[in-house]
Amino acid sequence: MLHKVRQRIRKYCYFPVMKIAYKFLKNLIPTKKNLIIFESGLGKQIADSPKAIYNEIVNRKLPYRKIWIYNKKESFSDPNTKVVKRLSVKYYYYLARAKYWVNNQNFPTYIEKPSQTIYVQTWHGTPLKKMLHDNEYFRLNKKEYVKKVSKAIDNWDFLISPSPYASEIFKSAFQYEKEVVEIGYPRNDIFYESNIDNLKREIRRKVGISSPKKVILYAPTFRDEDPGKFILHLNLKRMKEDLGNEYIILLRTHVVINEKIVIDNEIADFAMDVSLYTDVQELMLISDILITDYSSVMFDFVNTNKPVLFFTYDLKEYRDKYRGFYFDFEVEAPGPLLKNTEEIIASVQQLSLIQEIYKEQYEHFKKKFTPLDDGNSANRLVDLLFVGKGSVFSYD
Numbered sequence: 001m002l003h004k005v006r007q008r009i010r011k012y013c014y015f016p017v018m019k020i021a022y023k024f025l026k027n028l029i030p031t032k033k034n035l036i037i038f039e040s041g042l043g044k045q046i047a048d049s050p051k052a053i054y055n056e057i058v059n060r061k062l063p064y065r066k067i068w069i070y071n072k073k074e075s076f077s078d079p080n081t082k083v084v085k086r087l088s089v090k091y092y093y094y095l096a097r098a099k100y101w102v103n104n105q106n107f108p109t110y111i112e113k114p115s116q117t118i119y120v121q122t123w124h125g126t127p128l129k130k131m132l133h134d135n136e137y138f139r140l141n142k143k144e145y146v147k148k149v150s151k152a153i154d155n156w157d158f159l160i161s162p163s164p165y166a167s168e169i170f171k172s173a174f175q176y177e178k179e180v181v182e183i184g185y186p187r188n189d190i191f192y193e194s195n196i197d198n199l200k201r202e203i204r205r206k207v208g209i210s211s212p213k214k215v216i217l218y219a220p221t222f223r224d225e226d227p228g229k230f231i232l233h234l235n236l237k238r239m240k241e242d243l244g245n246e247y248i249i250l251l252r253t254h255v256v257i258n259e260k261i262v263i264d265n266e267i268a269d270f271a272m273d274v275s276l277y278t279d280v281q282e283l284m285l286i287s288d289i290l291i292t293d294y295s296s297v298m299f300d301f302v303n304t305n306k307p308v309l310f311f312t313y314d315l316k317e318y319r320d321k322y323r324g325f326y327f328d329f330e331v332e333a334p335g336p337l338l339k340n341t342e343e344i345i346a347s348v349q350q351l352s353l354i355q356e357i358y359k360e361q362y363e364h365f366k367k368k369f370t371p372l373d374d375g376n377s378a379n380r381l382v383d384l385l386f387v388g389k390g391s392v393f394s395y396d
């Protein structure tokens with residue numbers, strides 16, 4: 001009851017006041033030229049391309065102050081990094097003050113960028129599913145959503161793209177006419193780290209994997225008809241019986257999913273819910289197999305050269321009713337499309353055969369969708385925007 005009261009107070013009192021206050025702030029206070037705001041996953045993550053860009057700036061010891069928008073406590077070794085909670089009073093203050101915004105989704109749609117601020121939109125995946133203006137279902141059934149997101153897009157100054165394929169879609173789906181920075185995805189630099197074996201060991205430790213067994217990562221996308229809900233269509237008990245001697249499975253839901261996965265005690269040594277582990281790139285790095293559906297993680301994971309299995313039990317409904325696809329997924333997918341747990345188990349047990357069958361398709365997929373991922377995307381972005389013309393090298 002108290003929680004609902006607080007929500008109503010925020011909705012009807014706090015947010016209207018902060019909207020007005022922000023408008024005054026962005027016009028009254030000067031832009032701080034060495035200040036950068038980073039946000040990922042609506043403040044739920046310190047991850048994705050914003051994290052890779054942040055790390056590059058820190059590693060180069062560039063003289064910027066950094067604000068991470070994050071809803072939990074987090075400490076950074078860099079003394080010039082501060083954590084601010086999303087939608088707090090400080091959040092609005094720093095949005096009005098910062099020279100640079102770096103985000104992989106959008107700030108609230110009522111936020112207008114200060115005239116001197118540069119907004120770097122990293123986005124959060126290569127598109128398979130039709131988006132925004134390209135999506136007939138959205139245009140007909142989510143008109144207000146399309147309108148709000150389009151307003152937020154007007155703030156973007158630079159949009160990062162991983163490929164020519166993605167660039168063309170971004171321009172169409174977002175009706176975006178400003179600069180597209182085609183440099184690859186900074187978030188995928190992790191797959192090309194020089195100390196990758198040590199990094200994998202450290203990530204396994206952080207995740208809590210003590211077993212030497214191989215790792216299967218199950219990372220599906222959300223469903224538009226009920227984006228906050230998650231139904232696990234896998235039979236984990238059956239998977240443990242047939243695969244548990246060699247594998248463990250990590251379950252990682254999409255960031256918009258609100259429900260917690262309940263794992264029975266009898267399979268607790270086989271299955272782990274890692275949905276709260278913020279960096280899915282790190283989870284992909286330690287995984288030997290990816291199981292997904294229509295999620296953009298498929299495009300990132302092929303950087304590992306490891307097998308992808310597609311659990312597409314609702315393919316026709318998902319494709320034809322809600323989203324639509326930009327390409328013939330059934331033809332170009334770099335792995336088999338599977339309908340049930342039994343087919344997944346059989347594919348894992350015949351993994352070498354699966355890899356041989358899909359070898360050419362896999363390579364074609366990489367060339368088309370990840371041609372620029374080489375471990376240097378964050379480096380290219382920082383060179384372009386933070387150490388080039390108009391950048392700042394001393395505190396003001």
